[in-house]
Amino acid sequence: MSSAAPSPYRWVVLLLCWASFTMTSVDRSTWGPASAAVSDSLHVPLAALGIFATCYYIGYVVSNAAGGFLTDWLGSRVVLGTSLLAAGSLMIVFGSTTSIPLGLTVQGLVGLFAGVEFSAGMKLITIWLPESELGRASGIFMTATSLGTVIANAVVPTLIEHADWHASYHLFGGVTVVLALLCAVFLRDGAARADSAGRALPDIRPLLHNRNLLLLGLAGFGGLWGTYGFVTWSNTLMIKGSHISPVDAGIVVVIFSAVAVAVGVKPVVGWLTDGLGFGMRLPIMVILVLFTATLLVFGALRSYTAFLVVAPVLGITAYAYSPLTAAMIPKPAGGRLTGSAAGTVNAIWQLGSVLVPAAVGPVFHASGSFHAAFAVLAIGPLLGALAVLGVRDDRPQRSSAVDVPDRGLRAGASSAGGPTA
Template identity: 85%
Template sequence: MSAKPTPYRWVVLLLCWAAFTMTSVDRSTWGPAAAAVSDSWHVPLAALGIFATCYYIGYVLSNAAGGFLTDWVGSRLVLGLSLLVAGSLMIVFGSTTSIPVGITVQGLVGLFAGVEFSAGMKLITTWLPEREIGLASGIFMTATSLGTVIANAVVPTLIKHGNWGASYHLFGGVTVVLAVLCTVFLRNGTAVRGDARRALPDLRPLLRNRDLLLLGLAGFGGLWGTYGFVTWSNTLMMKGSHLSGVDAGLVVVIFSGVAVAVKPLVGWVTDRLGLGMRLPIMAILLLFTASLLVFGAMRSYGAFLAVAPVLGIAAYAYSPLTAAMIPKLAGGRLAGSAAGAVNAVWQLGSVLVPAAVGPVFRATGSFYAAFALLAAGPLLGAAAVLGIRDDRPQRTPGTSAAAVGQAG
């Protein structure tokens, strides 16, 4: 079988990126819509967190299970069906007036939206040669940042000129259309034919893969810092340094905005240098640790603005590299299962950190103590990466990523 790359790989990357972006938009819609939902349903703002919690419970569960399904039945079916159901549920949520139904639907949206990462990484690993995986992962991972930008740019306008439900109807409809496009144009491209394609994957090699466990811990620590900052930075700057809401928001916009450029760039540079991914990930996580500590020591608006771009680069640059390392450590056959399981561990960092930072800040009243707690995450991640050996031979059965690009 020829390993020569096919131009179709860019169609695969585009659709995988679009699917991941759209589910990221769906996930991010709740933030700017929550206050309007509170007014519409007469729910106290403090009680709105249960909607996000239910979403992320479903999201973490589907990450773990979705990767297994991707390896079993194929990415095309998993992507198409999950987008169709998630988009339809978004439309339902935008039309409901029942709080119990709304909470349930949010959990179900998360349950179907959490498979895009593993399914997308499986396809990217299959169709792109190894020398392009870093760049492709960087482009793919811009989805999470763009989702936040798009939701925050569109939802407030729709609420101003209509109602909060319109945003869920719009994004849900686009998600359904994208489900059709993925079903029509994507091909699994697997080298495994016939009945073997549908065989249940043997996950035992993943459970024995020490490197994947360490990568899961590294990503957990990274997301602890990244989403801890996203969740708490506005409040901490306003309460700890008495910034206005507008000024604090601008700092976070700068922090997040650099991610769109830095993710593909760091992937491309890593591909070109050919030094592997372990050392760059470790260096970025250590920079992230130092940047959080420096940011926590700042007190003026100008100082926050100066540190925000560096902090944003460090907070996002590791993610395309950790994503690209998954198939390298797991092998092509179990790339989907590995991506889903590892991402589920990563996402626990974003789920747990909001609950950890609040009590620390309330108990100490210290802006710096809160950021020191955030910095502990990437420091732990860097220590975990130190134990990874990305030059070890792949220990799972199957064909390498670079060798299956022409199949299907």
């Protein structure tokens, strides 16, 4: 990466990072459409279903926090290959479980190994792509979360209908293992990795005082509270609260995520912010406010037709903010600490995913109110929009430099003195 032009290999890197993140998103999203069948199979009470998702997200948060540090230390290739192999194998194990305690333990372990793809992927993207392409690249990378929901909700209900819920975990676990092997063979960490301080432990102390990163963490926490609260609970809420069939509920969630993928909302939002040059803070705020309003509207609906009408709008608002919050991380973090910053910030984001399943279940169980459950979901993005108010001006400074690793390392060195704008 010492030449003036970025390497064409950057697209191979982006493809593999995107595929890895997509597959772990599929694994994460499988629980939503499978949960009702698991409840019947393992005799899990409705109010306790969210505990399975919470166990997964506890492991996911821990691996995000530790995985970013390991990425900066050991390199993305090792971390991605190892984590995908372990997560896929554990998905297969969960698909064979008949015990609630074992199932809870394995779910936590799957999350523990599946949470590093974001930080490792963002590290590689920052190394191999120039700053002028980060918004678009981040948008493409972040389509993984919505596409994972589409795949899971399109495939799992059909597999349950024709086989059982175990088949879903066996299938997706096997695909994850295959992808781990592809990453081990084809991914490279790049010159920036070779030029860094060997395998010295990265010093993450500058990140602990970075105000922008903390606020980005709070913004993403609120956003994912709404997004993954919907992904985790919407199937069951529609089935139990509005009495529609599991397949119809799956179709609603597929549309929720598929529209965001089909219209390319994440790459488009990233591309627009790259081109317009007015920063990402204001678009994030607007999107999160619209997300809040749409969740409240969805919670007021009762018919399958109405769900189908509102689901596309909800899907766009639920996913459009994520590439912007992700693309804002590298600049205040600096190249040397991009993995640690991405992992730490995403760990804060995923706390929303940890807490919301356990929060919605008791509310719906106690009140029986579909609308009350969605009001709980809407609290998150509203608080996220308020957090973005405190983020400093992030309008980019244009530069002709495209030597991303060198520039990132210089930025990392400058960040050691404390927060950057």
